[in-house]
Amino acid sequence: MIQNPILLGFNADPSFCRVGEDYYIATSTFEWYPGVQIHHSRDLVNWELVSRPLNRAALLDMRGNPDSCGIWAPCLSYADGKFWLVYTDVKRLDGAFKDAHNYITACDTIDGEWCDPWYVNSSGFDPSLFHDDDGRKWFVNMVWNHRGPGTGGNPANASFDGILLQEWSPEGGLTGPVKNVYKGSPRGLTEAPHLFKRNGYYYLTTAEGGTGYDHAVTLARSRDIWGPYEDHPEHHVISTKGTDGPIQRTGHGQWVETHWGNHFHTFLMGRPIPGPDGTGRYCPLGRETGIEEVVWRDDWLWLKEGGLVPRQELPGPVDVAPKAREAVRHSFGGGELPMDFQWLRTPEPERIFRMGPEGLSLIGRESIGSWFEQALVARRQEDFDYTAETEITAFAPESYQQAAGLTTYYNRHKFHAALVSDEPGIGRALVLMSCPGNWPDAQLEWPAEPVALEDGPVELKVEVRGAVQQFFYRQGGDWVAFGPELNAAVISDEGGRGEHGSFTGAFVGMVAMDTSGMAKEAVFSRFDYVPEGAA
Structure with a gap:
């Protein structure tokens, strides 16, 4: 099917x-x-x-x-x-x-x-x-x-x-x-x-x-x-x-027209979910691709089953089962960036990241909201419920203008990010930066107080369950929740400025920025994307 x-x-x-x-x-x-x-x-x-x-x-x-x-x-x-x-x-x-x-x-x-x-x-x-x-x-x-x-x-x-x-x-x-x-x-x-x-x-x-x-x-x-x-x-x-x-x-x-002799038509589609309060329609997975069988009648195309609404499930032309959803786990240690990742806008990726034996190094450039050059490497959200993890093995920020971490991201006014940075009076710290659909000025919100971090690696995790998400961190012990539950539905086509205002979809990935211009680097050793219920 x-x-x-x-x-x-x-x-x-x-x-x-x-x-x-x-x-x-x-x-x-x-x-x-x-x-x-x-x-x-x-x-x-x-x-x-x-x-x-x-x-x-x-x-x-x-x-x-x-x-x-x-x-x-x-x-x-x-x-x-x-x-x-x-x-x-x-x-x-x-x-x-x-x-x-x-x-x-x-x-x-x-x-x-x-x-x-x-x-x-x-x-x-x-x-x-x-x-x-x-x-x-x-x-x-x-x-x-x-x-x-x-x-x-x-x-x-x-x-x-x-x-x-x-x-x-x-x-x-x-x-x-x-x-x-x-x-x-x-x-x-x-x-x-x-x-x-x-x-x-x-x-x-x-x-x-x-x-x-x-x-x-x-x-x-x-x-x-x-x-x-x-x-x-x-x-x-x-x-x-x-x-x-x-x-x-x-x-x-x-x-x-297929080589089997039947006919199919692709279409884009959305799968809306309600917001955290149970109201509204939000498509965090963006506009996806579907397919439906069509037939010719009187030299016009019609859906095979009639009407205008395509089916969720339909017989395929051959007897093949859809592949089950599986966890995707990457250990960065050289080679090329895995194909499920993309970055934003620039044809000069060497200025924002490089792959090496130590891991994936993100070179801090402009802010997470820049339209020009930002070091954000991410992959599509493909499931309503998933968990993503990463580990920062090397990053020593010297000011609050330098930050690196894990983000759920749609665009400059729709994102949440758990970031390792340097906070005055604290030093190395974990901060929670959010822009939950603040259109058009993209004003930042800070949903949690900074948490002091020890030197050394920091693991970061986000659990997304439909319209809500939760960040976690750990340094050698158990996972600790960081900040409150956040609105995940806003990171969607309809979030922020609303329907017709955005046309992409939610991503989750790694980001580094250095608005001081000093290009501070952060090294990430791994990235896991695990759909709920996947092996």
């Missing part, structure tokens, strides 16, 4: 690609580096992370990008014996403008070195590349309208001003006429276009309704690539708007 989500934790905007009997899904990474996650499967049940293509400055540099900017909605395709990846680097979130720059890169293998990018344009975000059966390539992109209400083509939201189509080639770039071929359905906020062709029709899949609980997969078709495009009889193929099931916020996906 396939169990949704198939990609746990922050894996949004799934672009679905088949090459023979191999299946790939590319997802957004926003401000996390390296850019774009690509997972591989041969059964649609179990998926493995195999590549993060945007891994050098020539392909991606996000220093200065605000939270929830960076890589939006990549499109992965295969043609001419190579993989093609279209991606957007968004430089602004708030206000009238987005400053979204669109690029294309290619590679002969999914996990090889991708070529320096072709810059395409900056007219909007979430573009895709369609390879027609005559060999021509078409660039499909939404157009962003900064002029305000009453100026766009879709009355539901003026900023999302329709879908542009223009021919593109590696040799000549964009050529020929450009046309706005689709203004969107009444749901509005029309973005993330994908073109495909079947039985003489061109089909245009879009995401609509925003990234929250009104999200949807919309479908339209035309006999001519230039349109006009008629809407699906139900407008949408997938949507959970107005429902109260465990799967919510469904939209933004892509259709594939």
Whole structure:
């Protein structure tokens, strides 16, 4: 059986690609580096992370990008014996403008070195590349309208001003006429276009309704690539708007015909939980990736089981069981950073960390809230209930401007952190720093008094149980709770500024900062991530 989500934790905007009997899904990474996650499967049940293509400055540099900017909605395709990846680097979130720059890169293998990018344009975000059966390539992109209400083509939201189509080639770039071929359905906020062709029709899949609980997969078709495009009889193929099931916020996906002869459609989804007081809806795991079987009827796609709401569990094309959740334990002693970790924004990781025989050394740079250069190495939260542990084996702070430790982190205004630092009148101490959704000023809170520490290694732990979390520490004895229970639900898409304000997901990891500019280093020997109930 396939169990949704198939990609746990922050894996949004799934672009679905088949090459023979191999299946790939590319997802957004926003401000996390390296850019774009690509997972591989041969059964649609179990998926493995195999590549993060945007891994050098020539392909991606996000220093200065605000939270929830960076890589939006990549499109992965295969043609001419190579993989093609279209991606957007968004430089602004708030206000009238987005400053979204669109690029294309290619590679002969999914996990090889991708070529320096072709810059395409900056007219909007979430573009895709369609390879027609005559060999021509078409660039499909939404157009962003900064002029305000009453100026766009879709009355539901003026900023999302329709879908542009223009021919593109590696040799000549964009050529020929450009046309706005689709203004969107009444749901509005029309973005993330994908073109495909079947039985003489061109089909245009879009995401609509925003990234929250009104999200949807919309479908339209035309006999001519230039349109006009008629809407699906139900407008949408997938949507959970107005429902109260465990799967919510469904939209933004892509259709594939399998080599078994059936058809599947990916979609992003959220799994909300209530806050600590039992109210509200919060998705700490962010926007995850799901998949559902679809069928063709009257040359339109429909969910196989009917309706618009995808299932939590469905039969897979082959008889394979989903892998059980397991503990992930890393001992740092050289080699490369394990693939489940990422960092923020910078294409120069050597300035913020290095792997050596002594462990993972984080080089204290800017604050935990910086948009430029911060030493934060973390992995996705993939479970509602988990425990994470780490050990700092070497760190001798000389002032309160130097700190290192364990953090549960979403962005600059949504995090909790237990940090080894130096406190006036105490010396080496453990401090609890929190920013529980304080938007827009990101003011810090200090939920606990500092605790004096002895010299030597310090072990840190966090237990997250749904909407609450608790930090612990120890130095050679038993674990000791540090500070009160904290609101874990705020470290979610809906936390802080609320729905539509953030688009990533919760992370847990190691951080070091040195706002004095002296680049004080902290050495971490290990990191464990243990889902509740895992071995």
